[in-house]
Amino acid sequence: MIKTDALIIGAGPTGLFTAHQLKLIGLDCEIVDNLDKIGGQCIELYPDKPIYDIPAIPECTGEELTNNLLEQLKPFNIKFHLGERVDELKKDNEKWKVKTSKGTEFETPNVIIAGGVGSFEPRKFPSKECEQFENKTILYSIKDKKIFDGKTVSIFGGGDSALDWALELSKTSKVNLIHRRDEFRAAQATVDKVKELSNAGKINLITNSQLKTVSGNGKLEEIEIENDNKETKKLKTDFALGFFGLIMQLGPIANWGLNLNKKTVEVDTEKFETNQKGIYAVGDICNYPGKLRLILSGFHEGALAARACFKLARPNEKYRFEFTTSSKTIKNRLGVKSD
Amino acid sequence: MAKITYIENNGKSHSVDVADGLTVMEGAVQNNIPGIDADCGGGMACATCHVYVKDEWFDKINKKSEGEDDMIDQAYEPKKNSRLSCQILVSPEIDGLEVHLPVKQV
Numbered sequence: 001m002i003k004t005d006a007l008i009i010g011a012g013p014t015g016l017f018t019a020h021q022l023k024l025i026g027l028d029c030e031i032v033d034n035l036d037k038i039g040g041q042c043i044e045l046y047p048d049k050p051i052y053d054i055p056a057i058p059e060c061t062g063e064e065l066t067n068n069l070l071e072q073l074k075p076f077n078i079k080f081h082l083g084e085r086v087d088e089l090k091k092d093n094e095k096w097k098v099k100t101s102k103g104t105e106f107e108t109p110n111v112i113i114a115g116g117v118g119s120f121e122p123r124k125f126p127s128k129e130c131e132q133f134e135n136k137t138i139l140y141s142i143k144d145k146k147i148f149d150g151k152t153v154s155i156f157g158g159g160d161s162a163l164d165w166a167l168e169l170s171k172t173s174k175v176n177l178i179h180r181r182d183e184f185r186a187a188q189a190t191v192d193k194v195k196e197l198s199n200a201g202k203i204n205l206i207t208n209s210q211l212k213t214v215s216g217n218g219k220l221e222e223i224e225i226e227n228d229n230k231e232t233k234k235l236k237t238d239f240a241l242g243f244f245g246l247i248m249q250l251g252p253i254a255n256w257g258l259n260l261n262k263k264t265v266e267v268d269t270e271k272f273e274t275n276q277k278g279i280y281a282v283g284d285i286c287n288y289p290g291k292l293r294l295i296l297s298g299f300h301e302g303a304l305a306a307r308a309c310f311k312l313a314r315p316n317e318k319y320r321f322e323f324t325t326s327s328k329t330i331k332n333r334l335g336v337k338s339d
Numbered sequence: 340m341a342k343i344t345y346i347e348n349n350g351k352s353h354s355v356d357v358a359d360g361l362t363v364m365e366g367a368v369q370n371n372i373p374g375i376d377a378d379c380g381g382g383m384a385c386a387t388c389h390v391y392v393k394d395e396w397f398d399k400i401n402k403k404s405e406g407e408d409d410m411i412d413q414a415y416e417p418k419k420n421s422r423l424s425c426q427i428l429v430s431p432e433i434d435g436l437e438v439h440l441p442v443k444q445v
Contacts, residue, residue: 045384117378185409245413247445293380
């Protein structure tokens with residue numbers, strides 16, 4: 001059981017800056033994120049896209065913003081729990097007991113949800129017949145590539161994941177690569193290599209086609225694909241892999257007794273607290289009159305939620321507002337010299 | 340201003356007036372039309388405002404944005420006439436536009 005002053009759910013820009021604010025005012029915190037990397041939507045959705053509306057930063061990419069926030073957090077030793085989704089949240093006396101998908105447990109008076117639009121989950125094949133084979137012979141990620149040795153693998157998608165795996169698995173398996181159009185969004189060098197292997201007969205490349213249905217007795221045996229002209233084709237296959245990117249699901253947050261508005265959590269604008277005492281929501285996931293889904297709004301919300309945490313984490317102390325330019329205490333926390 | 344008709348997958352139709360300068364996605368969200376999630380808020384980063392546009396309208400609306408097809412790759416059941424409604428701009432020229440919504444967005 002890990003005890004901390006505040007637990008942050010979500011390692012996107014808002015979660016990172018909220019951690020900074022907590023540490024500045026002398027509170028401990030740890031961060032959990034379902035993704036296996038830090039940065040949230042900035043890293044998962046638009047690492048290379050420039051952002052133009054971060055105050056005092058005329059232009060930066062999602063990746064640069066994340067790196068700068070991490071740099072700003074460097075004086076503090078923040079513990080990240082990546083690849084873990086917060087599944088359970090229960091009130092226990094005045095504290096919250098939190099449990100993740102990997103079984104990590106926390107006890108904390110404050111939980112700050114900085115969850116963007118929920119947790120990222122792989123987007124699945126539309127066909128209902130796929131469900132019976134999922135996680136066995138229909139997969140959305142690869143943990144052990146050895147299981148494909150000598151087998152026929154049908155890969156769907158047109159991005160880097162689909163094409164990288166098509167190249168990799170073509171060394172040891174028979175690969176069908178199926179994409180809904182004839183342009184690919186993967187890196188050009190990868191696309192060229194796939195086309196080369198396709199011309200050499202080493203990858204069976206099928207474009208302008210999508211999965212229609214699957215069949216098999218106990219395990220996947222055959223897939224049926226359909227092209228733009230509604231012509232269908234059956235292919236024998238041992239595995240089907242879908243790489244259609246990630247979708248955002250509110251997930252377990254929906255079960256925590258919070259007031260929800262569509263996929264967002266309602267908060268007040270003083271503490272950014274939800275209807276549950278000690279649970280806050282900041283960034284894209286929170287909702288209040290006038291809410292703007294901007295990164296800068298998330299920073300403001302996190303700064304206020306952090307101050308609200310102080311009261312519950314240090315009930316016998318009084319929070320005193322201080323500036324980083326002049327406070328000796330804050331400078332000590334930052335590890336910089338005072339004048 | 341343009342009248343936009345959103346037709347749900349079950350056939351239920353919603354016609355609303357949408358102000359010029361908004362997007363077809365915003366028209367749906369502001370009028371609480373079910374079936375357009377718009378998780379990313381119009382940033383062309385999620386493909387949850389996916390719609391189908393019939394041929395007669397497909398060429399009248401503004402062309403696809405750069406990168407829009409990359410996101411449509413990730414939509415639920417994309418077709419040739421798929422668009423992201425956050426990239427369709429509303430103007431008097433598209434008065435009467437009908438868009439069909441997919442079975443679901445994710």
